[in-house]
Amino acid sequence: MTVALIRNKDQHVSVRRSASAWPIGTVGYLVAAIFTGFCLFPFYVILTTALKTETAIFAWPPVWVFKPTLQSFYNALFVFGGRSAISYLINSIVISAVSTILAVVLGAMAAYGFVRFRFAGKRHLAFWILSTRFAPPVAFIVPIYLMVQKAGLLDSHIALILIYTAMNLSLVIWILRGFFAEIPIEIEEAALVDGYSRLQIFWRVAVPLVRPGIVSTAILSAIFSWNEFLYAMVLTQSRAATLPVYLAGFSNSMGLAWGEYMAVGAMAVLPILVFTFAVQKYLVRGLTFGAVK
Amino acid sequence: MRLAVQRRRAAWVLIAPAVAVLLVLNLFPIVYALYISVHYWTLARPQPPRFAGLSNYVDLFFDERFRNAVLVSLKFIVLAVGIELLLGLGLAFVFNMRLRGIATLRKLTLLPSLAMPLVVGLAWFYMFNENFGLVNWIWVMLGGTRVPFLTQGTLALLSIVAADVWQWTPFVMLVFYAALQALPEYVYEAARIDGLSGGQIFFRVTLPLLRPAILIVLVIRAVDALRSLELVFMMTKGGPAGDTEVLPWYLYTTGFLSLDLGYAAAMAVLMLALVTVLCQLFAGLLESQEAAP
Numbered sequence: 023m024t025v026a027l028i029r030n031k032d033q034h035v036s037v038r039r040s041a042s043a044w045p046i047g048t049v050g051y052l053v054a055a056i057f058t059g060f061c062l063f064p065f066y067v068i069l070t071t072a073l074k075t076e077t078a079i080f081a082w083p084p085v086w087v088f089k090p091t092l093q094s095f096y097n098a099l100f101v102f103g104g105r106s107a108i109s110y111l112i113n114s115i116v117i118s119a120v121s122t123i124l125a126v127v128l129g130a131m132a133a134y135g136f137v138r139f140r141f142a143g144k145r146h147l148a149f150w151i152l153s154t155r156f157a158p159p160v161a162f163i164v165p166i167y168l169m170v171q172k173a174g175l176l177d178s179h180i181a182l183i184l185i186y187t188a189m190n191l192s193l194v195i196w197i198l199r200g201f202f203a204e205i206p207i208e209i210e211e212a213a214l215v216d217g218y219s220r221l222q223i224f225w226r227v228a229v230p231l232v233r234p235g236i237v238s239t240a241i242l243s244a245i246f247s248w249n250e251f252l253y254a255m256v257l258t259q260s261r262a263a264t265l266p267v268y269l270a271g272f273s274n275s276m277g278l279a280w281g282e283y284m285a286v287g288a289m290a291v292l293p294i295l296v297f298t299f300a301v302q303k304y305l306v307r308g309l310t311f312g313a314v315k
Numbered sequence: 316m317r318l319a320v321q322r323r324r325a326a327w328v329l330i331a332p333a334v335a336v337l338l339v340l341n342l343f344p345i346v347y348a349l350y351i352s353v354h355y356w357t358l359a360r361p362q363p364p365r366f367a368g369l370s371n372y373v374d375l376f377f378d379e380r381f382r383n384a385v386l387v388s389l390k391f392i393v394l395a396v397g398i399e400l401l402l403g404l405g406l407a408f409v410f411n412m413r414l415r416g417i418a419t420l421r422k423l424t425l426l427p428s429l430a431m432p433l434v435v436g437l438a439w440f441y442m443f444n445e446n447f448g449l450v451n452w453i454w455v456m457l458g459g460t461r462v463p464f465l466t467q468g469t470l471a472l473l474s475i476v477a478a479d480v481w482q483w484t485p486f487v488m489l490v491f492y493a494a495l496q497a498l499p500e501y502v503y504e505a506a507r508i509d510g511l512s513g514g515q516i517f518f519r520v521t522l523p524l525l526r527p528a529i530l531i532v533l534v535i536r537a538v539d540a541l542r543s544l545e546l547v548f549m550m551t552k553g554g555p556a557g558d559t560e561v562l563p564w565y566l567y568t569t570g571f572l573s574l575d576l577g578y579a580a581a582m583a584v585l586m587l588a589l590v591t592v593l594c595q596l597f598a599g600l601l602e603s604q605e606a607a608p
Contacts, residue, residue, distance in 0.1 A: 050412045057406055058420045061427050061485055064438040067449065071441060082447050128333040135329030139322060147334070149598045154341045156594045158542030160563040161583035164570050165347035166340070188340035191333050220325035242429075249431040251545050256571055269433045270548065280441065287434040298429045302422050306489045309428070310531055311601065314493050 068291060072284040079280045094281030095289075107286045109260075110268040114290075117179055117264060118247040121186035126240045128187070129194025130232075134224050136195070137202040138210070148199075152311065155192040159252045170257055179262045185253050190243035196311045197242075197304070201235035202228060238304040241297050248294065265290045345587060348580045356577035364577070371581035381582070383557050384565035390472060391561055392540045395479040399536060400529070402480070403487030410488065411495045421492070424485040432482070436549025439478035440465070443550070465551055468558035475546045475559055483539075487532050494528035495521075527604055534597040538590060562586065 071079055073090035098107045136148055166185065175181040205228055213227045229236070251266040258267060265286065272283045298305070306314055352371055356364040375381050410421045427435070442449045443464040451461050464474045498521070506520045544563040547553060553560035553568070566586070570579030 047412070047414055050409050050414055051417070053406070053409045054414075054417055054420045057409075058423050060481070061424045064435070064442070064481065065426065065430075067442060068434065068438050080447050082452070084447065084449055084452050128336060131329040132333035135326050139326035139329070141323060141326050147330075151333070151337060152598060152601070153591070153594045154337055156538045156590050156597070157341060158538075158563065158586060158590055160542055160544060160566050161348070161586045161590070162341075162344045163567070164351060164576050164580045164583055165344035167570075168351070168576070169344065169347070184336070185340060188336050191337060195333065220322070221328065224329065245429050249429070249433075251431075251433050251548075252567070266431065266433050269431075269437060272437065272549070273552065283437060284441070287431075287437050290431045291434045294429055294431070295426050298426055299422065302425050305425060305428065306486070306493050309486060310490060310535060314490050314528055314531065 065291065065295070068284055068288050071280060072288045074281060076281060094285040098282040098285045105268075105271070107265070107268055107289070110263055110265050110286075111289065113179065113258075113262055114248055114264040117182050117186065117262070118244045120179075121183045121190065121247045122240050122244040124183065124187040125190035125194050125243050126236060129191050129239070130198050130229060130236060131224070132191070133195045133198035134202050134228055136199055138224075138228075148195075151192050151195055153192075154188070155196075155311070157189075159189075159250070163252055163256055166253065167256055176257060177259045177261045177263075181257055182254060182262060182264070185257075186243075186247040186250060189250070190246055193243055193246070193308065193311075194239050197239045197308050198232060198235055200307070201232040205231050235304070238301045239308065241301045242304075242308050245294055245297060248290075348583050348587070351577055351580035352584050354577045356575075356580070358574035358576060367577060371578050372585075374578065375581055375585070380557065380560070380565060384560050384562045387472065387558070387560055388541060388562040391476060391479075391559075392537055394473070395476045395483070395540050396533065396536045398476065398480050399484045399487045400533065402484045403532075404491050404525075404529075406484070406488040407491035407495055410492050421489070425489065426485075427482045428486045430482065432543065432545035433549055435478055435482050436546045439474065439481070439546070440550045443474045466555050468555055471551050471555060471559050475550055478546050478550065479540065479543070483536060487536065490528055490532045491525065494525050498524055527600060530600050531597070531604070534593055534600065538593050538597075541586075541590070541593075 070088075070090075072094050073092070074085070074088055075091055075093065078085045078088050100106060100108075132151075136144065170176055170181045173181075209231070210223050210227055213223045218226065248264075249266070250264075251270070254264045254267050255270050258264065268286055269283060269290065272279070275283070301308070351364075353367055353369065354364040355367045355371075410417060410424075443451070445451060445461055445463045445466070448464070450464065454462055462470065464470050502520060502524065503516065506516045511519065542563055544561065544567060547559055547561055547564045551559040553564045562582070563586075566579050566582045569575050569582065
């Protein structure tokens with residue numbers, strides 16, 4: 023039995039080696055490279071369209087070599103029919119940042135509570151919170167619109183901030199639950215012996231230990247707030263409108279201002295790529311709620 | 316005894332704020348949506364809402380447009396998620412090969428997952444353009460004639476599917492990749508000892524072991540595809556002739572263009588019921604996953 027296993031292990035290794043030899047390895051490289059190119063190509067299109075002159079944008083056949091110009095970026099930010107993208111950009115940054123801080127603080131507290139305390143109905147509560155992740159914004163938009171209207175908060179930052187906080191809470195709670203659960207209980211018991219209160223242990227001991235988890239959940243929830251479209255479009259008009267609201271205006275431009283909208287699109291998407299790379303280790307875990315690690 | 320009280324209080328201090336936010340912005344809107352859905356409730360007229368009983372639901376039942384929207388959504392979900400799962404599964408095996416540098420490619424493929432959906436729609440709208448789009452250019456290079464991708468019924472839906480497949484296949488692939496990485500080697504060794512061929516190993520060993528990952532990704536993607544409306548908003552606005560009018564788009568236009576909130580709320584309630592079923596499914600999967608060693 024043992025002998026058979028070992029022999030098979032050797033065979034196994036040789037099988038793996040042959041997989042990396044020609045031709046399977048080459049085909050593998052080819053497929054992987056083509057797929058990667060496919061994944062990256064639209065980003066290239068967004069950036070180059072934003073850098074093209076208007077003539078080059080509408081050219082047939084498409085122009086591949088051109089002299090890049092920042093005219094579209096300049097127009098979108100400073101000229102463009104009195105509808106500068108700057109205030110949209112600032113609103114996006116403020117709303118994403120504040121809603122993320124709120125979601126992470128409230129979420130981390132709740133996640134820790136779920137991990138370290140036992141109470142009646144805990145499982146139900148946890149799964150109810152999970153279910154809010156699946157809430158389709160479009161199914162909530164009618165009641166939420168009326169609630170926000172009645173509260174007199176249409177076109178206000180605070181409405182979007184609170185809604186995005188709620189939207190990201192389930193994500194934060196479920197990811198951080200996993201991180202807190204990995205802390206050895208002995209560390210916290212030691213702190214308890216040292217006279218820390220329960221809440222002090224949470225804040226001074228547990229939170230610092232899960233910092234990588236907190237950073238990556240914060241990045242994820244900031245991106246989700248940044249990308250959100252429906253609530254922003256229905257609930258804001260100008261004062262608190264975010265980048266997606268600006269981009270939604272494209273349909274009113276009669277399909278002419280490609281350069282300007284691609285420039286704003288590039289500003290909305292390219293910075294996110296850096297962050298995506300930063301959280302790639304936790305991305306699958308985050309998007310599947312720890313179901314896949 | 317006093318310690319128990321203290322514990323309970325600490326648990327509530329930690330969990331209550333998050334729960335409060337979700338009660339106000341998740342549970343209450345659901346109840347409110349139910350209430351709105353049994354009223355004639357319009358934003359167009361100043362009259363107060365009038366009780367309507369179940370007539371909004373009855374109208375939905377006979378509404379051709381609603382039936383069409385459900386059907387289009389179904390087509391979209393089946394096509395997009397189906398392609399993403401098949402492609403993702405195949406690619407996971409490619410990226411699971413031990414090839415030098417393939418890890419870098421794998422990390423790069425992640426980038427579409429967190430790109431703002433509205434910008435994804437904008438980029439693909441540009442690429443599918445009939446007059447100067449790149450997809451048409453490639454098609455013409457291959458010897459075809461120009462194709463009106465976004466104004467011909469079936470093609471318009473397929474174009475939206477293509478954009479969704481671009482954004483989500485990498486994520487699906489990464490989930491399967493993570494699942495493949497987690498499969499223990501000894502399973503394959505045992506299979507080889509038993510003399511199973513490569514195909515048999517795939518269908519009788521690998522696929523059954525990937526079942527949880529497949530189901531999890533299926534539910535997550537189905538729910539997300541059901542609620543997404545950014546691509547439709549950017550690329551077709553539901554046209555031509557309702558061929559891409561997915562359920563969220565019909566709901567949104569009913570509520571905020573036709574201003575018929577009662578009718579939109581009835582749709583929202585049905586949608587929530589459907590999502591709840593899917594969510595129960597997911598919770599069950601997650602529990603069995605957590606119970607697994």
